[in-house]
Amino acid sequence: MKQNILDMESYALEHNVPIIEKDSIAFIMKYIKAHNIQNILEIGSAIGYSAILMASTNPDVTVTTIERDETRYMECLKNVKKCNFENKINVVFQDALEVNLSNVNYDMIFIDAAKAQNTKFFEKFKYFLKPNGVIITDNINFHGLKGNSQEIESKNLRSLVSKIEEYVEFLKENKEFETNFYDIGDGLAVSIKKDEK
Ligand code: SAH
Ligand code: MG
Numbered sequence: 001m002k003q004n005i006l007d008m009e010s011y012a013l014e015h016n017v018p019i020i021e022k023d024s025i026a027f028i029m030k031y032i033k034a035h036n037i038q039n040i041l042e043i044g045s046a047i048g049y050s051a052i053l054m055a056s057t058n059p060d061v062t063v064t065t066i067e068r069d070e071t072r073y074m075e076c077l078k079n080v081k082k083c084n085f086e087n088k089i090n091v092v093f094q095d096a097l098e099v100n101l102s103n104v105n106y107d108m109i110f111i112d113a114a115k116a117q118n119t120k121f122f123e124k125f126k127y128f129l130k131p132n133g134v135i136i137t138d139n140i141n142f143h144g145l146k147g148n149s150q151e152i153e154s155k156n157l158r159s160l161v162s163k164i165e166e167y168v169e170f171l172k173e174n175k176e177f178e179t180n181f182y183d184i185g186d187g188l189a190v191s192i193k194k195d196e197k
Contacts, residue, residue: 004082024184025054031190038061040054040063041108042054042064043096043113055089061088066113106128135193137171149165179191
């Protein structure tokens with residue numbers, strides 16, 4: 001297991017795959033244990049690094065993870081198999097915005113895909129969350145660029161960073177969820193679904 005994780009880290013470095021930072025995944029793993037999270041949906045598998053670490057926290061944890069890039073999806077399947085997690089992790093090869101989920105209720109949704117689409121992912125997948133479930137979003141600080149979108153020269157990057165700023169505003173104003181922001185790794189947002197009254 002340990003060696004598989006190290007191998008994934010070197011693969012990611014070598015192939016420029018943006019896997020989660022160590023502090024962030026440590027935070028999420030602790031959260032999973034503390035809140036007895038069992039059923040997780042992940043948007044953006046890449047090579048399965050975060051999915052495998054989340055699945056490893058507890059024997060009862062299962063993960064459904066969605067990836068649209070074929071090379072990464074294949075690599076993810078390979079890694080899930082190496083870790084003997086075929087019965088814990090279900091890898092779906094599709095664009096998350098086109099996926100049809102059967103009526104599953106997740107304890108946690110981890111959003112870690114195309115950053116400009118965060119609001120769309122949130123609005124689509126919130127219906128698959130259990131009452132008091134949690135949505136965690138990675139890269140909320142976007143390499144420290146958040147809050148500085150007007151000073152960025154490149155137009156594409158500026159537009160991406162301002163999308164993330166909009167997402168942060170969307171979370172802050174959201175009445176259905178209570179969000180806390182953490183300066184851990186590349187920034188995490190933890191959004192807890194409020195009780196329906
Ligand atoms: N969660 C992974 C890293 C994911 S990187 C980890 O920490 O180990 C983001 C991934 O999201 C990329 O592999 C990209 O192909 C995928 N992605 C981006 N937009 C997507 C979409 N709409 N549907 C499915 N996958 C998407
Ligand atoms: Mg990430």
